[in-house]
Amino acid sequence: MIMARDDSHLPEKLRGLRIPLIGSPLFIISNPDLVIAQCKAGIIGAFPALNAREGEGEPPLLEAWLKRITEELDRHNQDNPDTPAAPFAVNQIVHRSNARLERDLEICVKWKVPVWITSLGARVEVNEAAHSCGGVVLHDIINDTFAKKAIDKGADGLIAVAAGAGGHAGQQSPFALMREIRAWFDGPVALSGAIASGEALLAARALGADFGYMGSPFIATHEANADEAYKQMIVDSTAEDIVYSSLFTGVHGNYLKGSVERAGLDPNNLPEADPSSMNFSSGSSKPKAWKEIWGSGQGIGDVKKVTSAGALVDRIAGEYDIAGRRLAAEFAT
Template sequence: MLDTSELARSLTLPVVAAPMFLISKPRLVIAQARAGIIGAFPTLNARSVASLREWLAEIGESVAGAPYAANLIVHRSNTRWEEDLAAVVDHRVPVVITSLGLRSEVVGAVHSYGGIVLHDVINNRFARKAADTGYDGLIAVAAGAGGHAGTLSPFALLSEIRQWFDGLLLLSGAIAHGRSVLAAQAAGADLAYVGSAFIATDEADAADAYKEQIATSAAADIVYTNLFTGVHGNYLRGSIVAAGLDPDNLPVSDPSAMNFGSGGNTEAKAWRDIWGSGQGIGPIDAVVPVATLVDRLRREYAEARQRLAELTAHGLLPVQ
């Protein structure tokens, strides 16, 4: 099985790019892998299982052995997930991420060829369930994350999970600066999970207006609602306004109405018209190539480490 510590050491920056519905496709994943981080995409972004198999072949050939990840949405409304899993197994995808449900059969299938399986969790209870199911790592989705975010502080969520879990732990939630990557590690995570920052890149398959709105928005422009998919998530205020809705007076949706990928709860389709984003987009001020963004994060990460070293040297960061 792929060693999780070896996986972390293979990266030039301790970052996994979050798989983003409709946005993360082979071009973006390949650019992320070539930049030295783990690129990821939801399998449902491929319009068919046949297309998914073509994508996996393209990515596998292009990344030259660098790790990448496929995200399986295992919610009951996704009737394709088992076929997608078979494609993932056939192509021996190194890292598999599951969301919106636990499936022990995914763990067994991915372990059969030596891959590792991670799972999104928004609280300690779900984390324990995933660990008990045999998952190799957990993605703590804290308040402020893009997509279907939780409500817990990253400090609280990481602390509770680390009290009992010593496996691979990732933090998702408002991370778009190198010092935030380092802060995630200081708080107990092994890797940072970064999504929204990659929307504003040349390789992302997002509308130009979406990219520009990421680059010109801040935390105050994010709205947390369950209207669009039945599950609470974070969205750009500007896209809600453009859809003819009042972001300050949105109705509440029935969680049982969730139908992932259809956006069937309103005439505006999530995530086509209503654009997801986390709260951490303040540092994003331009649309750039993936390599440029990763270089900036890497530089900021190094500067943050140097600052801590200087604080320690001057006695301002006591060590025992």
């Protein structure tokens, strides 16, 4: 049993989760199977709009994905009124090289996407599009300056990407980043950075975050669209097996050292890259030469096996409950 928590201060679409957790959108890996499983398990599931890539001349795959996710979650809610699914989120890459952005915004408005996650640029018109269909916008940031810009441009909440997160991670300690944000902002905040256990989720809440933001453990799930070798490397690796580099996209991120070595590179001597080399025109910021350089956060030492997304959420929920009760007992009078 999960302890009761007051989420009445949050926008309605962010309330009522089984546990306060968002499954972060994973490039290529997050697909409808994973998102639906996450939402049915009681947490917000998310995918990058750019993951839905159709062939030339084919209808937009993003529309087909949104139709399937919306209809399947609706059926689940009708069949399970006492345990409805959590809402889903779509991640929009708001980078100047994303030529699909305008089209994808229109499709997401049409399907009334409930939660929008924006990355790599805060733009007023994107937030306005989300709000036009009742969506809630969470913008990911790596420092307090970017956080203030995002809120000034109309985002409803923030995703604080701290040190240890997978993908394009920041370098600031979650302790510092969360306290600086909470000094001026009382809206929704999710914290990212090695969130891979119920204890880590509880720590994020103690720092002032409304949600944990967890990605890497979901790579090692049956539903994830990841190579089986990638899933096994997540299971076999620990924080010591993560390398922080800008070489592969132009922006610093965390990657599995084993995948870097398999590409014939020395993970301890990687050159720096120019940030201007980042380009999403083909759907990814990573050139095809680096497609098997696999991203991961530092929390993967908690991932012991490949399992279903639902079983992973069950594990996190159980650990979160036990850790919370242990601390509550310490403070009981």
